[in-house]
Amino acid sequence: MADSKTLHDVFVDEMKDSYDHEKQLVKALRKMASAASHPDLKEAFTSHLAETQEQVTMLEEVFAMLDLKPRGKHCAGIAGIIEEGNEAIEEMDKSPLLDAALIGGGKRAEHYEIASYTASIAMATELGLTDVAEKLQAILDQEVVCDGKLDELAAKLLPLANAANDDADDDDSFNSASSRGKPAARKRATSTR
Numbered sequence: 146m147a148d149s150k151t152l153h154d155v156f157v158d159e160m161k162d163s164y165d166h167e168k169q170l171v172k173a174l175r176k177m178a179s180a181a182s183h184p185d186l187k188e189a190f191t192s193h194l195a196e197t198q199e200q201v202t203m204l205e206e207v208f209a210m211l212d213l214k215p216r217g218k219h220c221a222g223i224a225g226i227i228e229e230g231n232e233a234i235e236e237m238d239k240s241p242l243l244d245a246a247l248i249g250g251g252k253r254a255e256h257y258e259i260a261s262y263t264a265s266i267a268m269a270t271e272l273g274l275t276d277v278a279e280k281l282q283a284i285l286d287q288e289v290v291c292d293g294k295l296d297e298l299a300a301k302l303l304p305l306a307n308a309a310n311d312d313a314d315d316d317d318s319f320n321s322a323s324s325r326g327k328p329a330a331r332k333r334a335t336s337t338r
């Protein structure tokens with residue numbers, strides 16, 4: 146039954162998945178930017194939001210190159226990653242600890258995208274769709290840069306998250322390292338006098 150499918154069909158399905166995942170990420174990045182505390186992290190999410198909107202347009206151009214109307218197909222993979230990120234946003238107050246969780250969520254999304262575009266570029270190349278492969282490569286390059294930026298931000302911001310945990314340890318000897326810092330975040334956010 147499924148053997149009538151071609152590699153081209155599988156590739157088009159990948160494009161539908163990507164078109165949907167980018168649209169989901171437009172919404173998610175808006176939320177992540179407003180949940181971030183550190184201005185550098187906020188800026189990183191905001192500028193990748195602009196890139197992601199641009200990527201939606203680039204994928205529409207890919208559909209045009211394939212003589213197809215742009216159509217998405219629900220991407221359950223990115224939906225799960227976004228859901229996990231939303232849980233952190235709901236459970237934690239704005240703090241360096243939430244910033245640490247947001248960096249983790251951002252990296253999970255970027256790696257999903259990097260895997261997805263690497264696979265679809267290989268398919269486009271195999272199918273002889275050189276122009277399409279180049280367009281997808283331009284998107285992949287943005288994802289790789291964003292992932293690297295998140296690594297730089299981790300090096301800069303994780304010490305702040307760790308220090309926030311130390312502050313809470315001073316107040317509460319029962320706040321062990323395994324508590325994932327949640328009490329520290331709460332304490333911090335509620336002690337604004």
Ligand SMILES: [Fe+2]
Binds near residue numbers: 167197
């Ligand atoms: Fe993207």
